[in-house]
Amino acid sequence: MFDVIVIGLGAAGLFSLSVLDRGLNVLAIEKNEVAGRKLKITGGGRCNLTKIYDIKSFPNYYTHPSFVRPILNAYSNEKLMDYFVSGGLQLTEEDGKVFPKSEKAQSVIDFFMDKIEHNGHKMNFSEKVLDIEPHPDKLVVLTDKGRHLTRNVIIATGGKAYTPVGSDTSLIEDLFDIERFSSGLSPIYIESTAFRDLSGVSIRVQLKFSDKRILAPMLFAGKYLTGPAIFDASNYLERGDVFRIDFVPEFDEDKLRNLLLSEIVENPKKLVKTIVQSALDLPERFITVLFNELSIRDVKAGDMKKVDLYNLIFHLKNWEFKVRSKFSIDKAYGTVGGVNVAMIDNRTMALKSNESVYVVGEALEPLGQSGGFNLQFAFSSANCSVNNIHNKYKQ
Numbered sequence: 001m002f003d004v005i006v007i008g009l010g011a012a013g014l015f016s017l018s019v020l021d022r023g024l025n026v027l028a029i030e031k032n033e034v035a036g037r038k039l040k041i042t043g044g045g046r047c048n049l050t051k052i053y054d055i056k057s058f059p060n061y062y063t064h065p066s067f068v069r070p071i072l073n074a075y076s077n078e079k080l081m082d083y084f085v086s087g088g089l090q091l092t093e094e095d096g097k098v099f100p101k102s103e104k105a106q107s108v109i110d111f112f113m114d115k116i117e118h119n120g121h122k123m124n125f126s127e128k129v130l131d132i133e134p135h136p137d138k139l140v141v142l143t144d145k146g147r148h149l150t151r152n153v154i155i156a157t158g159g160k161a162y163t164p165v166g167s168d169t170s171l172i173e174d175l176f177d178i179e180r181f182s183s184g185l186s187p188i189y190i191e192s193t194a195f196r197d198l199s200g201v202s203i204r205v206q207l208k209f210s211d212k213r214i215l216a217p218m219l220f221a222g223k224y225l226t227g228p229a230i231f232d233a234s235n236y237l238e239r240g241d242v243f244r245i246d247f248v249p250e251f252d253e254d255k256l257r258n259l260l261l262s263e264i265v266e267n268p269k270k271l272v273k274t275i276v277q278s279a280l281d282l283p284e285r286f287i288t289v290l291f292n293e294l295s296i297r298d299v300k301a302g303d304m305k306k307v308d309l310y311n312l313i314f315h316l317k318n319w320e321f322k323v324r325s326k327f328s329i330d331k332a333y334g335t336v337g338g339v340n341v342a343m344i345d346n347r348t349m350a351l352k353s354n355e356s357v358y359v360v361g362e363a364l365e366p367l368g369q370s371g372g373f374n375l376q377f378a379f380s381s382a383n384c385s386v387n388n389i390h391n392k393y394k395q
């Protein structure tokens, strides 16, 4: 009989095995032939491990912020970085994002594998878990190769997104009632055709919907929008939802109005288009499309009607888009949906209905924005489950 079976050797499973006490009898079961297939391609192969923000601000970057808060507080970005550095994995930082110094995700997988080898934990590859049967004193883990008995199980089977690496949610779908899955960290197809010709144009924008404000670069890509701002927004938006884009987030409306009015008064012979482009430093192709859409293409500053100026300012700060769809989940980078957080005790990561069964990582509902938030949650939630198992053995 095992003390712990960890199902899935992705980010959360590898972390769990690396910190599970070597005195425990531990087995990991992974359906792929190797560990960490998704982890290996994270951050474009560089592996963005976490973010250098105050941990108190982290929950704002996830769906289900109140569920993730105690988990992240208990095992913060600083603790995670300490764990890597003291274990010999050098780190580097770029724009607040933390990567291994090697800039190779494989070095993170190697770091975990060394720890696991040192701990002496057993790993079965190319074996898929099909079911978990609870019994009063044990759990029976049924796989396509046989059955294993254990006292505790950590389900670290990940989300549904990005199937080229073998993502598979069949186990959690069989065990739990999962409301829905949808794509997160995904480009967004929009209803409007106005900006279709702007492929390749990138602008730092602020996306606005409900109480969310997302400030980051966005890229036009024909029928869809993409880039960090759109990826992050896709975690919250669904088909039919409306969001607004502020193309000049560094100016509030008053500042923008005063700036444009004074430029217009000073340069009555210039085209308004030229004035706006140089004053706001926006890409020429974008300005051309915007002015065509607002039917003020060739208006000179001296002829600009006040109502047209106000209309322009409003649209620069509030252009409305409607979500037509997102990338399908097999191509998206993140999973919206998963095991319902109401079923989980977020002090332990165990099911409220069975404290021997833990669920961690992207198999759960919370999804973080881009920038290292999802790996941090995978590691923090895994650490929380392992702490609770260790506490059981101390008693």
Ligand SMILES: Cc1cc2nc3c(=O)[nH]c(=O)nc-3n(C[C@H](O)[C@H](O)[C@H](O)COP(=O)(O)OP(=O)(O)OC[C@H]3O[C@@H](n4cnc5c(N)ncnc54)[C@H](O)[C@@H]3O)c2cc1C
Pocket: 007, 008, 009, 010, 011, 012, 013, 029, 030, 031, 032, 035, 036, 037, 038, 039, 041, 042, 043, 044, 047, 048, 049, 050, 127, 128, 129, 130, 156, 157, 158, 159, 161, 162, 166, 167, 168, 169, 170, 171, 332, 333, 334, 360, 361, 362, 363, 371, 372, 373, 374, 375, 376, 378
């Ligand atoms: C292209 C891409 C880039 C990304 N970049 C970043 C980044 O830089 N930073 C960041 O924070 N996040 C990033 N993410 C998100 C991040 O990779 C995931 O959130 C994270 O890997 C989730 O970890 P996990 O352990 O929960 O799941 P996974 O890493 O997906 O691991 C789950 C494991 O369980 C196995 N498994 C599933 N079902 C079974 C079963 N029934 N039996 C046995 N094994 C099973 C799977 O084969 C897999 O190995 C990226 C995602 C993608 C797709």
